[in-house]
Amino acid sequence: MPGLIADQYDDLTGAVQQIILSSSESDYLDQLIPLLRNAQSSTQVTPLIHALNHVSADRESEIERICNTNYQEFTSSVQQLEHVREGTSSMISEILALSDNYAASVEKMAEQKKALVDSRGVRQNIDEATQALKDCLEVLRLANQVHDLLGKKNHYAALRALDELQNVHLREVTRYKIAEMIERSVPATQRLIAEAVMTDLNTWLYRIRETSQFLGEVAFYHTEMRRARQKERAEEDAYLGSFKLNSAIELVADEDHEFDVLNNDEVQVDFSPLFECLHIHDALGQTDKFRAEYAATRRRQKDLLIPQTLDLQDEENNRLSSLLESIAGFAIVEKATLAKTTNLRAQSDVDELWDSMCQSAISLLTASLPSISNDEKLLKVKGVIALFIQTMDSWSYSVQSLDSLLLTLFDKYASLLRKRFEDDIEEIVTADDYMPMPVSNSDEYSRVLNVSFYTLPPEHQDQPLESLDYPAILPFSQMYPMVCIDVRNFVTQLCLFSDDHFRHTTHIDRVLRDMLDGLLVEKVCRALVDRLRSQYPGQIVQILTNLEHFEAATHDLCDLLADTRSTASTSGPITLQATKAFREAKEQAEKRIFELVNSKIDDLIETAEYEWSSTFVPEEVSPYMTELTRYLSNIMSSVLLGLPDGIKDTLYFSALGFISDALLRLPLDEGVTRISYQAAEAYVMDVGHLVEFVESLPEDQRPQVLLGSLDELRQTTDLMHLASQGQGEIFFDSSKSQARFGKVDKLKGAELLEKVEDRDAAGPPRSPLVGSGGFGEQADQEGRKRMLGDFRDRFGGFGRREKS
Template sequence: MPGLIIGDQHDDLTSAVQQIILSSSESDYLDQLIPLLRNAHTQTQVTPLIHALNHVSADREAEIERICNTNHQEFISSVQQLQSVREGTVTLTSEIMELSRSIEASTEKLAEQKKALVDSRGVRQNIDDATQALKDCLEVLRLANQVHDLLGKKNHYAALRALDELQNVHLREVTRYKIAEMIERSVPATQGLIAEAVMTDLNTWLYRIRETSQFLGEVAFYHTEMRRARQKERAANDEYLATAKLNSPVELVADEVEEFDVLNNDEVQVDFSPLFECLHIHDALGQTDKFRSDYAATRRRQKDLLVPQTLDLLDEESAGLSSLLEGIAGFAIVEKATMAKTENFRAQTDVDELWDSMCQSAIALISSALPKVTNDDALLKIKGVIALFIQTMDSWNYPVTALDGLLLTLFEKYSNVLKTRFSEDFTEIVNTDDYMPMPIANAEEYTRVLSVSFYTPPPNPETGLEERAEDLEYPCVLPFSQMYPLVCIDIRNFLTQIYLFSDDQYFRHTTVIDNTLKEMLDDLLMNNFITLLTDRLKSQYPGQIVQILTNLDHFEAACSDIEDLLVSARSSSSAAGPISLRATTAFTTAKTQAEKRVFELVNSKIDDLIETAEYDWLSTYVPEGVSLYMQELTRYLQNIMTSVLMGLPYTIKDMMFYTALEHIGENLLSLPLDPEIIKISSQAAEAYVMDVGHIVSFVEGLDEADRPQVLLEALEELRQTTDLITLAAEGKGEMFFDSSIAGPRFGKVDKLKGAELLEKVEARRSLTAMGSVGGLGGGSGLSPTMAGGGGFEEGHAKKASTTLGDFRDRFGQFGRRG
């Protein structure tokens, strides 16, 4: 079994060896040998293979030897030939080898050259590629540098366009290079540089705008002043245009021919290009909202810088206020222009908010500084600046309602300052007046007094016409004191200065001016002037009181002219109807007080004189002349007629003298009616009648101009009473009780008083006839006090209440003296 295996294996190896031998190449040989070697795992397995190879080799040698032995000569020849061929082959091989070496050398050189050529072509291609890449990168770098150059030249928009072109066009061509990535990373930073640079320029522009705002406002104010002047000139030439206010449609149309650009003129030019460029660049960068908010914040900060912490309104030129309002005006004009020149950039609410804030700050600043201003001229200048500011901003369609309120506050301050000043003037006029009729030296002075006062001279009694200044004789006197024209001048000045607040300037609240003027004028006259005059009524000098009364009468008459003046000067076109001053009634009341005071002083003097009367009602002799007290009394009446009462208007003068005579009559009548007097002798009655007759004769002897017939009515009761006493002394007293006689003759005599006097005189006459003399009359020589008795006090109190109105009611039929 082993031998069989070996035998089989031998046969296999033999066949394998045969195949190896028959292989055409070494590779085939190895292909046959490798499986055998792979399967020969042990030495015992390799040995048969070796034996098989040896066996095959031996067979081949045996066959060769056999062949050689058979063809030996031919073999030798063949060997020689083979050797010869071999030699030739060796020679050829040498030559071939030499040629091969030569070819190999040439081939190496050619390969080197070809390699060099290939390398040079690659290098050249690389150079070309590098050159092109370098060109592309250089172009990118050039554009990047161009962006910075344009940025340095402040061509911000061109720089942004170049950067956009660089990013969207040129960088795409060099994306494979690292420089593209570097530049791409630098684009946002460059955009930031552009945005920062344009914002820097914008901030510079905003700073210049802030510095220019005041001058811009000044130019705008000047333009408004020119419009005012042109409108005033048009109003002077055309009544219709006179009703048109500044900034009204009519005025705007009429002024169209005068073109003026506040933002671009010979004085100031405001270029909005930096703003437009900045807005455009931020729009291109997609940062419009951010830029809008940053710009708004910057303008708010600039707005805060416009308003100072304090304001001095005491400057005569109002420079501080002008600077403040000019700055606000320029700032607001720029805001309006920005809105008009851009679209959806500045919101209306933002602009209105800035305007309201500036207005409120300015109003607060002005209001806080206003209490220090106490000069009306300074207030007018302040009002002029504010009015100019309002009219300027109104032309730019800014709301000015809050500023209207400031003008109202300013007018209230102005009117109070005027009121204080004129109140001081009135006090000085009252305190420095001489309370004497005003002397006039010449016609020029007379005309000047008439022009400033509300006095109308009485007509000439002969012609009935008002006398011309040239026809009067100088020097002359006017009935009022110098107080009257001075106060009239002050009233006119007060009216003029009140209306100066709205004269030819902006002020919408004209009704407030009209009402304030009336109320303040009333208050000045009532609570200042009239009060001062009534305080002067405490004087003990009748002449001074009479002059005050004369002045009050003229002021009362002047009130009507003042009311007409207020109506004609009224600034409100919508107001209508008459104006009534409460001062008219106050003057009337003050006149009544003055009249009472004159009554008191005159009657007091009359009482003092009558109290000196010393009648011996039981006297048995008749005095030779009129009593001394009666002489003094008539002399006093003459004096007051020719001096004290001379300056009074005729009606008041007549009333005064009439009342004085009436008071004299009552006091004289009270003397014999004294309850302590029981009997009156006929001699005493005759003396009494003589004294009464003296005063009656005095009145009757007055000039017709004094109308003695009217004045005698004041003594009528006294006259009829003395007539009754005379009849009683003659024993004819019964006639008093005869109605047919007593009615016409004793109608004014009180029945009880008449009967009492008859009883006293008749009783004394009866006693005299019976020879009973002395001791029954209750004493002779009455004291002055007793002579006056209670009748004087009663009469004094009664006549002190007599007024001019009562006199006019009773004697109005006589009219005013011609």
């Protein structure tokens, strides 16, 4: 320990020596400061003081020695020393003060150093906290940026920012709790992004639903334009006209008029929201969930398109058009979505929605059809549906169910059309005057020729209509051309149903033929047949004339149906049952005319009052015969004038045959047992008057042919005349009888010979058989009866009347 103090002391002494040797005050201080700095306290300054004292003592000793050597110098030195001592004391005081100041400074510096060290640690902590704060603020900035991007509808950018935040920036701050908090909020933020993009998608879907009708309207308009262009091409080239809309040829021919229904001047459908939503859900791994939600949303939107009821009574079909336009727009968006996306919409889903919408529309239309009672209205409905079918067919949708609906509409349309024309024809038939139709000028004549199936008579075919004499009388009544107009209109309007789009063309052909047959048979032919009950021969004649022209018209109608046949591949002739019906009706009309004429003839002949036992020969023809020939003359020159020549000849021939039979029945009546020769002559004169009347007929009525119907009557009256002259035996002379009495029935001739008496005989009538059989004039009654009995046995039966 003493050594340590000594060493320290030696060190301080050296230091003091250096301090003393300092050349200036500043050097002094520079030497002193290290010593004071190393001093830790006032106790540590004491050695320094001792060192200084020791130096001072050494100096004093040296000074004393020097002074001893040189007193004077010593005295001065002492004085100097005293002065130095004073200075030293003062210095010591200063040093002590300085030491105290230094000590205070050292303490202060220590405190400051400690504060500095502490501040450096704080600063380092602050720097670290600042960096952490910056990192956390960057994370928060990115988190806020995600929400800002969400607010700006930049959903995909927000998702990218969230992904960057999760996979990059959060890894840098994993030691901080904020990273855990943000990490926990990432799924919620992803849900927010998914919900936000779904909200935008729902807004887009809503706008699409609102735009669907307008989109369908634009698509319909485009189809209308394609129709017009195809019609123009058909007018220019008949070959192109054979191809329907949406056929391959039509699509190729229309390539120059490309039109994007989804993006044009009228409407633009932007699928970006759908693509973004699909991409985001794919990035989130929620594609299946999104697909299901999208499908459910589209199903709900589909249900909202379909109303509960459908009113088809509005004039312009606005409700039906709106419904079909909405369905078309919806289906077009679905088809475009299927084409523009992958794995979002399956073809089966799109087809299911389409089938559902079609079935709903068909159900609404079917339920509303009974409210339509106008065929023109139904044709407009068909036009809207056909436009809808053609539009959706171009988008490759199945339209089979809609084609079936058109078939139902056609049946309804055909029934309404038939009902309307049935009413028109029934009114025409009822209101007809059944008189030959007059035309006052060539224009009327031309119109009749154009609308009906009537052609000019052969004698006028080479003449212009203006050169004919007017007013002209046509053979048929006014109902014929009017019915022809209705029939033509019926054919035209029924064929109108297939103009736009109708694939069941064979059905149209069949229905047209059947309904046309029904109109002609049930409403024309049957109505005319019902009117045959009329008692006016003139009306029956006009009905017969009309029936003949209708029968001829059916052949022209068959040609018309063949020309308008919808199915080009169908060939072969077309036949109408109406032809047979009119032919049969014409036969009934002829029979009815025969009945009326024969009835009149029968009435006239019933007025014949022959006194078969008369004893005088009348000078004039019987009144009934005069009336009969007058009736025949009048009816053939007026009432039956409009009949065709063939029917007139047949009627005349039949009437004369009926007259012949009726007149033959008069003398053969069972109540007539005896005919005087005067009565026979009167009968012969009446028949002769009838024959003369027939012979006096014009050559165009072929009287020689008509006389054939009176052959039996003429030969019978000739036989009666010979019997009255006593020459009746010629009837039994086979060499003469066959040539003269070939038409006379043997039994009837024998009966008449028995009844007619010889004008030269007296008493009871004598049979010519008596003279011819060798009995003589005085033969008894038994012999005459025996000969007549042999005659009966030979020819079989006697006295039986033949009914006409």
